[in-house]
Amino acid sequence: MRRKECLMNHRLTSSLIVIAALAGIVSSAFAQQKPPARGIVNVTGQLYRAQNDNHYTVFLVTPEGIIMSDPINRDFSRWLKAEFATRFKVPVRYLLYTHKDWDHASGGAVFADTAEFVGHANMRAGVALPPGTPALPADAVKMDANRNGLIERSEATGATSERFDLFDENRNGILSAAELIRGPVNDVYLPSTTFRDRHTVTLGGKRVIMVHLGAAHTDDSSALYFPDERAVFSADVMQIKRLPQNITPTVGAYIDALRTILSLDFDHAATGHALMGTRKDAAMSLQYLEDLSTGVAAGIGAGRSLAEIQKTLMLDAYKSFERWDTHRTVHIAQVYQLLKGTPRSGATPTN
Ligand SMILES: [Zn+2]
Structure with a gap:
């Protein structure tokens, strides 16, 4: 009986730890997406x-x-x-x-x-595309893994990835240098x-x-x-x-x-x-x-x-x-x- 109780307590403790851990994950997920002030x-x-x-x-x-x-x-x-x-x-x-x-x-x-x-x-x-065929900005060159002078969605990192759709003027899933220079202004x-x-x-x-x-x-x-x-x-x-x-x-x-x-x-x-x-x-x-x-x-x-x-x-x-x-x-x-x-x-x- 004592042993069983002990086991139960142990199980209870483990469950509480799992619940606490899950709560931590959930609350940090909420913290990341907390509503704007x-x-x-x-x-x-x-x-x-x-x-x-x-x-x-x-x-x-x-x-x-x-x-x-x-x-x-x-x-x-x-x-x-x-x-x-x-x-x-x-x-x-x-x-x-x-x-x-x-x-x-x-x-x-x-x-x-x-x-x-x-x-x-x-x-x-x-908010229009810049004229001509500009070169990729320096920070974009670092993202351009396949060196084709364009930033595919899979290559984009950081703010470029976050705002990809706002940059992508022709919505083809690829960012040109002109689109990057224009900025994430699609919703203006x-x-x-x-x-x-x-x-x-x-x-x-x-x-x-x-x-x-x-x-x-x-x-x-x-x-x-x-x-x-x-x-x-x-x-x-x-x-x-x-x-x-x-x-x-x-x-x-x-x-x-x-x-x-x-x-x-x-x-x-x-x-x-x-x-x-x-x-x-x-x-x-x-x-x-x-x-x-x-x-x-x-x-x-x-x-x-x-x-x-x-x-x-x-x-x-x-x-x-x-x-x-x-x-x-x-x-x-x-x-x-x-x-x-x-x-x-x-x-x-x-x-
Ligand atoms: Zn400002």
Whole structure:
């Protein structure tokens, strides 16, 4: 009896271990596919900011409908559309793109039944296949095991594998160099209305002004200005208490873009990533770029090497900013190479 009980206990213990192990596997599987962090917060008046994990968009509710910015992706857009239906009971009338990048501009088709889509005139070309027969990008060459200059589905790894169908423009299961350079933009719904410099949308007694930001980040980057709400929205170009990702194509283009934003009369600075802030915060972002630019130029003028400038130009005023520890030296290198006229290296991923 004792032995049997012991055996039973042993069996019970083994079963519990198996169950615990299975639960661990299941919960880690769930952890990998956990639903994105989503939410809506009020900015001011009828202007709101909506979140999908690390990406944010904004929308303005009027009695005649909603004016929204980036759709981010299809799942998020479906979620947002359902939220609009229950909370505001008016349809989206305008969808205004900040820029062409797939991680901000995908999923708009969800609103195509009611919305007019507006983007900068360069957006269409930005999501089209590049002309000619370009060579495979360096990171794709590593994937090209059979060296045929194409990436078959079985060769794709990492983000290329994950987003394969978004890259595959002609949906033939093979990625050409042109498709890879174009980017994973298959789910970007093209704007039917485009503009060059500024474009004003009016609805339900409200105005939103789209302002082209020049060449910073992408050549179609635009800010959205809400004059009645005294708010501005910019994805990727403006950052709050956070260093930008790559300063492309030049630090000058970034400085011009931030100056364009600061030429608007606003109090609320809403961004496509991370924190929101105030006009003062936006001005700090511009100040960082100016300090970076003049600091590197002074270093070069004093005959310092890149490594020396990276060691001495601490940009301490921005020490509390997100990415200061990882991006400061990269930015110094980007500006140094620009001023010296040498090719860029050490670039960080976009966003
Ligand atoms: Zn981004």
